[in-house]
Amino acid sequence: xxxxKFTEDHEWIRVADGEGTVGVSDYAQSQLGDVVYVExxxxxxxxxxxxxxxxxxxxxxxxxxxxxxxGEVVAVNDALADTPELVNQSxxxxxxxxxxxxxxxxxxxxxxDAAAYQTYVAGLE
Numbered sequence: 371x372x373x374x375k376f377t378e379d380h381e382w383i384r385v386a387d388g389e390g391t392v393g394v395s396d397y398a399q400s401q402l403g404d405v406v407y408v409e410x411x412x413x414x415x416x417x418x419x420x421x422x423x424x425x426x427x428x429x430x431x432x433x434x435x436x437x438x439x440x441g442e443v444v445a446v447n448d449a450l451a452d453t454p455e456l457v458n459q460s461x462x463x464x465x466x467x468x469x470x471x472x473x474x475x476x477x478x479x480x481x482x483d484a485a486a487y488q489t490y491v492a493g494l495e
Contacts, residue, residue: 374462375438375481378490382462383438385478391466392438394426397491399461402428408450408457410467416442417470419477424467426457439477441470 374384380398383390399405407427417423417437424435446468450456457465472478482490 374484375478376484376487376490377436377438377481379436381436381438383478383481385472385475388472388475389444389469390439390441390472391469392423392435393466394435394457394461395487395491396461397487398426398433399457399465402426402433402457403430404428405454405457408454408467410446410450411443413443413446416440426454426467435467437470438481439470440473442473443468443470445469 374382376382376395380395381392382395383392405426405428407425409425411417411423415423417440419437419440421437422434423437426433426435447466450465450467459465
């Protein structure tokens with residue numbers, strides 16, 4: 371099962387086989403402008419839901435990236451170090467930040483599906 375969920379802070383998580391791939395939404399990257407730097411967590415780091423797990427910097431601002439659910443980081447997207455613009459080019463695919471082993475799958479229930487997120491974003495504009 372691969373299902374993408376979103377937070378109100380514009381992170382996304384796509385879970386498959388107990389692991390969640392995390393990044394920022396396409397809406398977030400469009401608001402940021404040109405991404406120039408991404409700080410990802412270290413493999414082995416553990417986060418509670420809502421913990422700061424990284425930073426994304428653009429020509430406009432620097433923003434924290436929060437863990438959408440609790441878990442332990444099992445992989446990071448090393449390509450972002452040299453090509454942070456991947457976030458602009460493919461925010462919800464190749465521009466992912468890290469993968470984590472989901473500690474409590476029930477936490478996913480509190481996140482928005484794609485349709486709910488689109489409605490949420492439309493209300494922001």
